[in-house]
Amino acid sequence: MQEKYLPPEIESAAQAQWASKQVYRAAEASDRPKYYCLSMFPYPSGRLHMGHVRNYTIGDVLARYHTLRGFNVMQPMGWVAFGLPAENAAIANNVPPAAWTYANIDHMRTQLQALGFAIDWSRELATCKPDYYRWEQWLFTRLFEKGVIYKKMATVNWDPVDATVLANEQVIDGRGWRSGALVEKRDIPMYFFRITRYADELLSGLDNLPGWPERVKTMQANWIGKSVGVRFAFPYQLDGQDEKLWVFTTRADTIMGVTFCAVAAEHPLATRAAADNPGLAAFIAECKQGSVAEADMATMEKKGMDTGLKVTHPLTGEQVPVWVGNYVLMSYGEGAVMAVPAHDERDFGFAQKYSLPIRQVIEAGEVREAKKAIEAGGLTEKGLAQCEKVLSDSQFTPERWQVWYEEKNGVCVNSGKYDGLDYTAAVDAIAADLAALNLGEKKTQFRLRDWGISRQRYWGCPIPIVHCDNCGDVPVPADQLPVVLPEDVVPDGSGNPLNKRADFVNCTCPKCGGAARRETDTMDTFVESSWYYARYACPDFDGGMLDARANTWLPVDQYIGGIEHAILHLLYARFFHKLMRDEGLVTSDEPFANLLTQGMVIADTFCREAADGKKTWFNPADVEMRDGVAILKSDGQPVIVGGTEKMSKSKNNGVDPQALIDQYGADTARLFTMFAAPPEQSLEWSDAGVEGAHRFLKRLWKLAFEHVQGGVVAACSGGDLPDAAKTLRRQLHQTIQKVSDDIERRKQFNTAIAAVMELMNALARLEGDDAITRSVRQETLEAAAVMLSPIVPHVAEALYAELKPGVAMVWPTVDEAALVQNEIELMLQVNGKLRGQVSVAATATREVIEAAALASEAVQKYLEGQAPKKVVVVPGRLVNIVI
RNA sequence: GCCCGGAUGGUGAAAUUGGUAGACACAAGGGACUUAAAAUCCCUCGCCAGCGAUGGCGUACCGGUUCGAGUCCGGUUCCGGGCACCA
Numbered sequence: 001m002q003e004k005y006l007p008p009e010i011e012s013a014a015q016a017q018w019a020s021k022q023v024y025r026a027a028e029a030s031d032r033p034k035y036y037c038l039s040m041f042p043y044p045s046g047r048l049h050m051g052h053v054r055n056y057t058i059g060d061v062l063a064r065y066h067t068l069r070g071f072n073v074m075q076p077m078g079w080v081a082f083g084l085p086a087e088n089a090a091i092a093n094n095v096p097p098a099a100w101t102y103a104n105i106d107h108m109r110t111q112l113q114a115l116g117f118a119i120d121w122s123r124e125l126a127t128c129k130p131d132y133y134r135w136e137q138w139l140f141t142r143l144f145e146k147g148v149i150y151k152k153m154a155t156v157n158w159d160p161v162d163a164t165v166l167a168n169e170q171v172i173d174g175r176g177w178r179s180g181a182l183v184e185k186r187d188i189p190m191y192f193f194r195i196t197r198y199a200d201e202l203l204s205g206l207d208n209l210p211g212w213p214e215r216v217k218t219m220q221a222n223w224i225g226k227s228v229g230v231r232f233a234f235p236y237q238l239d240g241q242d243e244k245l246w247v248f249t250t251r252a253d254t255i256m257g258v259t260f261c262a263v264a265a266e267h268p269l270a271t272r273a274a275a276d277n278p279g280l281a282a283f284i285a286e287c288k289q290g291s292v293a294e295a296d297m298a299t300m301e302k303k304g305m306d307t308g309l310k311v312t313h314p315l316t317g318e319q320v321p322v323w324v325g326n327y328v329l330m331s332y333g334e335g336a337v338m339a340v341p342a343h344d345e346r347d348f349g350f351a352q353k354y355s356l357p358i359r360q361v362i363e364a365g366e367v368r369e370a371k372k373a374i375e376a377g378g379l380t381e382k383g384l385a386q387c388e389k390v391l392s393d394s395q396f397t398p399e400r401w402q403v404w405y406e407e408k409n410g411v412c413v414n415s416g417k418y419d420g421l422d423y424t425a426a427v428d429a430i431a432a433d434l435a436a437l438n439l440g441e442k443k444t445q446f447r448l449r450d451w452g453i454s455r456q457r458y459w460g461c462p463i464p465i466v467h468c469d470n471c472g473d474v475p476v477p478a479d480q481l482p483v484v485l486p487e488d489v490v491p492d493g494s495g496n497p498l499n500k501r502a503d504f505v506n507c508t509c510p511k512c513g514g515a516a517r518r519e520t521d522t523m524d525t526f527v528e529s530s531w532y533y534a535r536y537a538c539p540d541f542d543g544g545m546l547d548a549r550a551n552t553w554l555p556v557d558q559y560i561g562g563i564e565h566a567i568l569h570l571l572y573a574r575f576f577h578k579l580m581r582d583e584g585l586v587t588s589d590e591p592f593a594n595l596l597t598q599g600m601v602i603a604d605t606f607c608r609e610a611a612d613g614k615k616t617w618f619n620p621a622d623v624e625m626r627d628g629v630a631i632l633k634s635d636g637q638p639v640i641v642g643g644t645e646k647m648s649k650s651k652n653n654g655v656d657p658q659a660l661i662d663q664y665g666a667d668t669a670r671l672f673t674m675f676a677a678p679p680e681q682s683l684e685w686s687d688a689g690v691e692g693a694h695r696f697l698k699r700l701w702k703l704a705f706e707h708v709q710g711g712v713v714a715a716c717s718g719g720d721l722p723d724a725a726k727t728l729r730r731q732l733h734q735t736i737q738k739v740s741d742d743i744e745r746r747k748q749f750n751t752a753i754a755a756v757m758e759l760m761n762a763l764a765r766l767e768g769d770d771a772i773t774r775s776v777r778q779e780t781l782e783a784a785a786v787m788l789s790p791i792v793p794h795v796a797e798a799l800y801a802e803l804k805p806g807v808a809m810v811w812p813t814v815d816e817a818a819l820v821q822n823e824i825e826l827m828l829q830v831n832g833k834l835r836g837q838v839s840v841a842a843t844a845t846r847e848v849i850e851a852a853a854l855a856s857e858a859v860q861k862y863l864e865g866q867a868p869k870k871v872v873v874v875p876g877r878l879v880n881i882v883i
Numbered sequence: 884g885c886c887c888g889g890a891u892g893g894u895g896a897a898a899u900u901g902g903u904a905g906a907c908a909c910a911a912g913g914g915a916c917u918u919a920a921a922a923u924c925c926c927u928c929g930c931c932a933g934c935g936a937u938g939g940c941g942u943a944c945c946g947g948u949u950c951g952a953g954u955c956c957g958g959u960u961c962c963g964g965g966c967a968c969c970a
Contacts, residue, residue: 043970084969156968167968219887219965294966298884346884448967455968525970564964566887571967599888600964644962650969675908676895682888682963689895689909695923696908702923746899754897754907761907827903832951834903872950877902882950 001708001802005701005795007665014794015116024118026074028552035071036553037063038533038592040561040569041078044104044126045085048111049647049654050673050685051562051601057670057791058598058679058749059560060117064790065743067118068811074553076536077112077119079105081128082460082525084167085649090459091493097459098487101128111658115666116793123539127461127528132535134482135545136527137464141475142583144465148194151473154452155292155331158186164495165456169650171291172613178493180612185288187266187330190454190521191463195575199224199446202574211594213680216566223567225447230431231334232440234261234311234320238272245269245311245322246334248445252434253426254405256415257340257361259351261311262304262325264335270324273307280305280324287326302327302350314439315430316416325350332449343405362410367391368420451572453524458489458497460522468509468516477510483518496520529569530576533559533591546585559592563599563680564646570595596747599682603653605642606630617642617652644684655685667792668694674749674791697795700760700788704781704799710769712803715779718815725776728766732780733818735759739787740811749791756784778803783812827878828853830862838879846873853879 002009018024039059042052063075079101086097093100105126112119125132143149157166161179165188170177195202203224206217230252233244245261263269265287274281283305290296303326310319327346328337341351341358351358370387373379379387408423418426427442434440454463462483464476476483486504491497498504498520509516534546537553561569570592577591606618618639623630630641647654660669672693677683721729735755742752763780766773782800786809789796800809821842826849828836836858840849850871853859859881870882 040970045970080970165968168966169969215887222886223966225886292968295884298966300884451967457968524968526967529970562964562970563888564970567965568967569970602963646964648969678896680888681896683895684963686895692908698922741899748899750895751897751899751907757907825903829902829951832902832949837903870950872902874902874951878951880902880950 001705003705005698007667007697007795010798011114011116011666011794014797015113018116018118022122024073024075024120025122026072026076026120028549030072032070032072034553034557035063035066035073036555036557037066037073037075038536038556038559039075039077040559040565041080041529041532042108043083043085043649044079044081044101044108045649045654046104046107047654047656047658048108049601050603050657051598051647051654053115053657053669054601054673054679054683055560055562055598056112056115056117057673058596058747059558060670060793061674061743061749061790062558062560062596062747063118064793065811068786068789068809073118074123074536075117075119076123076125076539077117077121078123078125078532078536079108079127080525080529080532081105081126082522082528084169084457084459086459087457087491087493090490094490096488096490098128098489101126101459111661114661115657115670118793123536125532125535125539127525127532128459128485130482130484131542132532133461133485133528135535136461136523136531137476137481137483138478139531139545139579139583140523141464141478141481143193143579144191144473144475148197148579149191150194151189151191153187153331154190154192154454155185155187155329156456157291158184160184162494164493168291168293171293171296172615174290174296175613177614180614182289183291185290185292188454188456190452191465193451193453193575193579195451195572196446196448198575198578199226199448201578202448202571205574205590209590209593209595212592213595213597216563216570216595216597219566220571223448223571226444227447228442228444230255230427230434230440231443231445232314232434234314234338235439236309236311238269238309244439245336247336247338248333248443249338250445251340251343251405251427252430253412253418253421253423254340254343254361255315255338255430256412256418257342257359258313258320258338259341259357259359260321260323260339262323262328262337262339262350263307264328264330265324265326266330267324267328267335269309269322269336270307273309273322273324277308280307284324287324292329297327297329300326302346302353304350304354306354314434314437321356323350323354333445359414361412361415362405363413364410365422368411368413451524451575453527454521455524456496456520457522458485458491460525461485461528462498463519463521463523465519466507466509466516467519468512468514470514471509471511473519474509474511474516480510485522496522498522526569526572527576530572531580533573534577534580534586546580550585551587554586555588555591555593558594558596560596560598560679562646563597563682566597596679598679599677600646601655601683601685602644602646603655603685604644605651605653606632606639607642608632608639617650619652620655647685660687660690664690664694665794667697667795671697671753671792675753676750678748678750680747696757696760697792699764700784701795701799703760703764704785704802707774707777707781708802710774712805713771713774713778715782716772716775717779718817721772721776722768724766724768725773728762728780729776729815729818730821731759731762732776732783733814733816736783736787736812737814737819740814743790752787753791756787759784786810786812824876826853826876828856828858829878829880830859831882832880835859835862846875849873849875849879853881 039056063073067073081101086101089100090097157171159166159176159179159181161181171183227250229248229250231248233246235244265284274284304323307322309322313320339347341347342360370391373387412418412421412426431442462485464483466474468474489497505518507516507518533556534550538547538549541547573591580586603620606623607615609615622633630639632639657669672690738755739752742748782803785796785800823839824842825837825839838852838856840852868881868883872880
């Protein structure tokens with residue numbers, strides 16, 4: 001055995017052996033239970049960053065642990081290879097996105113392999129390859145024919161200078177990131193997946209996912225946002241026609257408080273009113289500026305303008321003014337809302353700004369009670385005072401009205417026949433009255449909107465539709481798939497270059513054979529990532545999307561990925577799974593049985609801003625702090641310190657693990673990453689402490705080396721031991737218990753590592769070279785190597801091979817007999833404060849413990865001869881004496 | 884703005900079900916070994932008072948429940964993730 005720990009030699013030897021023996025290749029034919037361990041596949045941005053290392057190490061620890069536990073493990077890897085960064089790189093460097101992407105994949109695959117992950121590389125896939133997206137196109141055509149996919153208008157960010165659609169990320173402070181032009185909203189036709197048809201199942205299905213974090217399920221449930229409300233209409237007459245303005249509300253109980261309505265700038269009512277009102281037309285044009293992102297809509301200043309038109313309140317017959325509001329979006333709901341400024345914060349602000357009437361229609365329950373009591377009379381002086389206090393404490397203020405509204409525990413006032421009704425009764429009565437008038441009904445609504453998947457971009461999966469003047473939108477027949485994306489294209493940032501490719505665009509109609517045009521929009525990249533987990537089961541199948549192997553492996557037993565994907569990716573994948581189920585491709589209802597959401601690895605961002613507002617982002621590795629000022633190393637000039645954000649391509653704050661691997665080896669990088677924090681916690685990146693992780697591996701190596709030098713022996717398997725050896729062996733088996741639980745149930749690896757560190761510290765202190773002590777040492781080192789092997793596989797395998805040559809690793813089992821302890825120590829508290837300890841037999845009864853505690857010097861000192869008021873005994877933990 | 888999380892020593896963190904706050908590490912300081920350095924090993928290390936024994940305070944902030952709160956409840960601040968075209 002080598003005396004020195006030499007990571008480069010150990011790691012390359014181990015990796016070469018794993019590769020040549022294909023040890024991580026998963027076989028379908030196995031009598032062992034399957035364990036499908038999947039980490040979210042990376043976007044090939046160029047280099048790995050610490051977020052990837054963390055994600056894939058977590059997955060690898062779980063995969064390797066389950067292999068040691070006897071499972072047939074599959075851990076695949078691939079690339080979500082279409083996307084915006086490739087087009088940005090193409091514009092910046094004049095390289096085709098395809099070439100850039102494939103080069104990145106090669107580099108990142110090498111980096112992943114250097115980290116020693118137990119990946120079945122025979123299943124590798126890249127979503128930009130025709131043999132992958134072919135089946136996505138095939139499913140698209142099936143769903144199109146079924147009506148699950150449909151076409152409608154949708155609003156996008158339009159850059160009028162670059163004449164291109166912008167992603168939300170590319171709109172900065174309302175301007176295009178490259179041109180600096182003011183961004184406009186523009187309506188274009190897009191294809192949509194009818195995800196809302198599955199809204200109920202996506203919501204109720206969350207209850208069948210006990211292996212998912214509560215926070216993710218809460219976020220998804222809120223996102224889907226099921227609410228029961230009332231859809232109703234305000235009738236009006238315009239140009240001699242009877243029309244209806246439809247709105248939806250979850251608070252029909254406040255309908256009597258409506259003092260105006262607000263419609264979107266694109267609403268037909270607004271368009272009509274603007275026809276003979278230039279001021280309004282100008283305001284509508286203004287509303288069309290800015291991005292479509294919800295965060296921008298919610299934070300912008302709420303503005304409006306009166307259309308001059310009035311609609312009729314369906315219950316009071318009052319004339320209600322209609323305003324155009326810049327915060328109302330045509331594509332959400334009805335494109336119009338009723339406004340109750342007395343109880344809705346946004347409506348209140350709007351009404352104040354434009355001096356619109358505010359009418360209270362909800363009153364807190366206790367106010368109502370107090371008023372009633374006073375009216376009825378006969379109150380005692382004290383009772384009257386109490387009621388009056390309630391009233392004076394509840395003077396009408398907009399803040400109070402809003403609270404009464406939010407808490408839904410008030411009653412209606414100023415609402416005519418509905419006065420005195422509570423929330424439920426009022427909603428029911430009002431809905432019934434509206435229904436009787438044929439002007440409304442109760443309706444279940446979802447916040448979730450249909451999924452628009454058209455992207456006006458080149459580097460994506462072509463939408464398999466042909467536009468024919470005679471036949472309309474015709475799906476490409478299966479035998480003509482895939483519609484192959486040409487890979488020799490370099491986008492220039494002004495629109496989709498596919499539009500300029502006659503060889504791509506021009507085609508014949510599959511239906512009538514006439515000249516036709518191919519759709520040039522590509523699909524949202526979330527479509528590719530919505531089914532890759534299933535394709536890993538049968539990546540080589542060319543007879544269809546999936547074969548029977550998909551049902552062998554699905555559902556994924558453990559899915560691991562960033563919390564950033566809690567809603568969109570995970571919801572889309574769940575939706576897609578149900579689409580595939582309904583196509584008969586899979587039999588399960590949900591794709592991911594257990595989910596581990598990794599906390600973000602975050603790092604500082606640094607940038608410089610050019611005169612035109614364009615920002616250049618610098619990698620933290622290229623920046624240093626001098627006297628509290630961030631300086632770019634290359635030119636010595638200052639840079640702006642941005643926020644601390646998740647590592648990303650766009651902010652260039654990804655920390656490449658390569659330097660760490662080169663200096664210390666993959667095992668140290670893995671160990672350090674797992675030791676830094678528990679997986680679910682977000683982690684501000686710092687390599688301070690990596691020395692400690694490396695030192696531990698060196699110490700471990702040295703302990704094993706020293707033992708092996710004296711000759712390997714059979715591991716201890718119990719029996720009578722000297723005290724020191726017995727104590728160590730107890731700690732060993734406690735550690736096995738803890739590490740197993742930490743990895744399997746808690747999925748918290750930092751504490752598992754700490755426990756093995758403690759065990760190794762204790763082992764280093766164990767003296768004696770007798771046969772029994774050496775056998776305990778052997779048992780401890782063997783178990784430590786196995787317990788660490790999921791985290792640091794290279795060094796652990798090398799050590800195990802020295803300790804137990806020619807034998808395969810098996811996860812150690814806990815020897816219950818080794819755990820037995822005769823005496824335990826209890827903490828003594830007086831009035832909840834720690835005042836001492838007492839030793840008692842492990843079997844001691846409550847009475848014995850209490851007596852021992854009261855007799856102890858520490859407690860006697862505080863009792864001063866008095867009897868305690870109360871004694872609390874917590875078995876195995878402490879005694880608290882209350883005096 | 885809305886939804887979901889988080890905040891514990893100089894630093895990363897631990898405390899699993901309401902029961903010893905700070906395990907395990909990093910950094911720092913002191914010492915051993917060395918011609919010297921590196922490496923390694925040993926010791927100290929929440930804050931305040933005290934020579935010490937010990938005592939008081941302490942888990943972002945304010946309040947509450949409890950024999951007992953880092954943990955539960957109400958409110959606040961700051962930080963991170965998401966907000967449907969970054970992936």
